[in-house]
Amino acid sequence: MVMHNKINSPASGAAMDTVVPRRHGRRIAIALACVVVAAVAAYALRALLPRGLRVDGADLRIAQVARGVFVDEIVVRANAEPLHSVILDAVESGRVEEVLATDGALVKQGELLFRISNPQRHLELLARQSEHAVSIFNLSNLRVAQEASASDHQRRLDELRFNAEQARKRHERNTRLAQQGFISTVALEESNDMLQQQQQLLALQERAGKTEARVRDAAARQLETAIGGLDSGLKLVSGTVDALAVRAPVDGRLTNFRLQVGESVATGKNIGRIDDPVRFKLAASVDEYYLNRMAVGRHGSVKQDDRDYPADIRAIYPQIKDGRFTVDLVFTKGQPPVMNPGQSLDARITLGEPAPALLLPSGAFINDSGGAWVYVLDADGRGAQRRALRVGRRNNAQIEVLAGLAAGDKVIVSSYAAYGNSPRLQLDR
Numbered sequence: 001m002v003m004h005n006k007i008n009s010p011a012s013g014a015a016m017d018t019v020v021p022r023r024h025g026r027r028i029a030i031a032l033a034c035v036v037v038a039a040v041a042a043y044a045l046r047a048l049l050p051r052g053l054r055v056d057g058a059d060l061r062i063a064q065v066a067r068g069v070f071v072d073e074i075v076v077r078a079n080a081e082p083l084h085s086v087i088l089d090a091v092e093s094g095r096v097e098e099v100l101a102t103d104g105a106l107v108k109q110g111e112l113l114f115r116i117s118n119p120q121r122h123l124e125l126l127a128r129q130s131e132h133a134v135s136i137f138n139l140s141n142l143r144v145a146q147e148a149s150a151s152d153h154q155r156r157l158d159e160l161r162f163n164a165e166q167a168r169k170r171h172e173r174n175t176r177l178a179q180q181g182f183i184s185t186v187a188l189e190e191s192n193d194m195l196q197q198q199q200q201l202l203a204l205q206e207r208a209g210k211t212e213a214r215v216r217d218a219a220a221r222q223l224e225t226a227i228g229g230l231d232s233g234l235k236l237v238s239g240t241v242d243a244l245a246v247r248a249p250v251d252g253r254l255t256n257f258r259l260q261v262g263e264s265v266a267t268g269k270n271i272g273r274i275d276d277p278v279r280f281k282l283a284a285s286v287d288e289y290y291l292n293r294m295a296v297g298r299h300g301s302v303k304q305d306d307r308d309y310p311a312d313i314r315a316i317y318p319q320i321k322d323g324r325f326t327v328d329l330v331f332t333k334g335q336p337p338v339m340n341p342g343q344s345l346d347a348r349i350t351l352g353e354p355a356p357a358l359l360l361p362s363g364a365f366i367n368d369s370g371g372a373w374v375y376v377l378d379a380d381g382r383g384a385q386r387r388a389l390r391v392g393r394r395n396n397a398q399i400e401v402l403a404g405l406a407a408g409d410k411v412i413v414s415s416y417a418a419y420g421n422s423p424r425l426q427l428d429r
Contacts (some may be wrong), residue, residue, distance in 0.1 A: 052383055052424030060427070061414035062377065063361040065405045068398075070359060072352035075396045078284035078302070078329065080343040082275035086250050088257070091267045094118035094244060095263050103257040106246040106277060114259055117247045139223045146216045153209045160205050164198035171195045246271075255276040255341075280339045282311060282329040284347050287396070288320050293351050300329050300349040304336040311347065352393070357399040362394060363413030371399065375425055377410040384412055384425040 034149055094116035101113040122242040171191040178188045248254075257272035265271065282302065286294065298313045311329040329347060336345075365374060371391040392400035405411065412425075419425065 003262060041201040052426040053419060053422040054426045055419070057427035057429050059414070060412050061289075061363060062410055063360060063413045065360050065401060065407055065409045065411060067356065067407050068359045069354050070393060070398055070400050071354050071395060072393055073348055073350045073395055074286070075346055075348050076284040076286050078282035078345050078347040080280045080339050080341060080345065081283050082252075082277070082280045083279035083330065084252075084276040085255075086252070086274045087250075087270065088113075088246075088272045090265045090267055090271055090276065091246075092116065092244055092265075093267045094265055095234055096265060098260055099259050099261055101248075101254055103254060103258060105254050105270070107252065107254050107274065108253050109248055111248045113246045113254070113257075116265055118244055120317075135223070135226055139220070142216075142220060142223060146220065148371065149212065153205075157202070157205050158200040160198065162410045164202045167191070167195040167198040187192050201298075226249055229295065230404060248274060250274055252262070274342060275341065280331075280335055280341075281314070282345065282347055284327050284329060284349070285324045286327055286349075288323050288325055289352070291318060291320075291325055294327060294349075298349060298351065299398055302336070302345045302347050304345065307336075309334060309336055313349070351395075357392070358405070358407060360399045360401050360405065360411060361413055362397055362399050364415035366394070366399065366412050368416035374405070375412040375416070376405070377412070377427075380381075382408075382427055382429075384427065386423045405418065 003032035032367075095118075096114060096156045098115040099113075100115075101107060101111070107113065164339065171188075171194070174183055174188050174191040177183045178185065253276075255273050255275050257269075259265070259271055294313065294316050296313055296316060300311045302306045302311060303309075310332045312332050313327050314330045315328040316325070317327070327349075369389075371394075373386055374388060374389050376387045377384045386398075387404055389404035390402045391404045394400065
């Protein structure tokens, strides 16, 4: 029996081809562990990082966006002012000699208020009066001379006409006598020459008289024109002297009148005004945002003692000061029975018709963001995110939302001044 020694036989490669199963569970466990570690790290990082600017939630004013009717009107504070006022400025300079009125008094048109002295004006008046008197005297002398010259001319003219008429009659007689042969041809020629001479002298005198009359009339007209100018100057100087006694130009209440005897007054100095004591208007200060929407004739109203008094915009003053401009309103159907200058009233101005809109209550935030963005609360109310906003019309209580918010959103409407440009707020309760 032959025995085979397996130890010494060469090894076969079949044993090395055995498939070893892969260990997928280990890799999955490693991946899960990495995910858990990453989640824990992210949570820890989130816990360590700040969640926005921390603010005290108790100090915030929060409002909710809702659909409703936008009332296109604003309420502004207005002051009562006299409907008509006449400014009193000094027309002449001088020294106050007498004060006859007091500040706040009711005065009548033409009533003497005060009197000033100005010696220079009196001297000017005397000089103009003298010039006027001299011109009147010269005109009178001219007219006397004209009358004398006209009389002399008329006398000479009458004489020449008489002589011409006599020469004509003589020549006619000589003509008849010459035809009968009683006088010579030479005598007839002499009478004809005499007639021609008298007629020429008459015509020359008539032309000279007309020329002289034209010259006299032109000189008289020039002197009359000069006198007319002197009359105007005299009236002007007399008016300046009369202006030294200042009288009330209209009826009304004297305001800001504080002149004292002995005080020097310069030309153009404001010395007060006269106000209408009965009729008033309203001067309202309006935010510059509404300037483009204001127009003369827009309707408004004020309320006093549970009664509305209609008032329309009469004037708009577009000069902006401290972010506001001024409009004047006048009452159209009567004014409140009790009104005083400077009295404050709330005036309601209508800018358009009511219309459905998405509304956000107005607040201090509108001045800080200009309506370009707001802080919108998270669903849990623990934070607020900055969000872009587009608004339309606004009034004292409402803002029309055009884009950026939806009904039900809660918005911080208190001031944003302390938040800077922070994109997110964390609310502490």
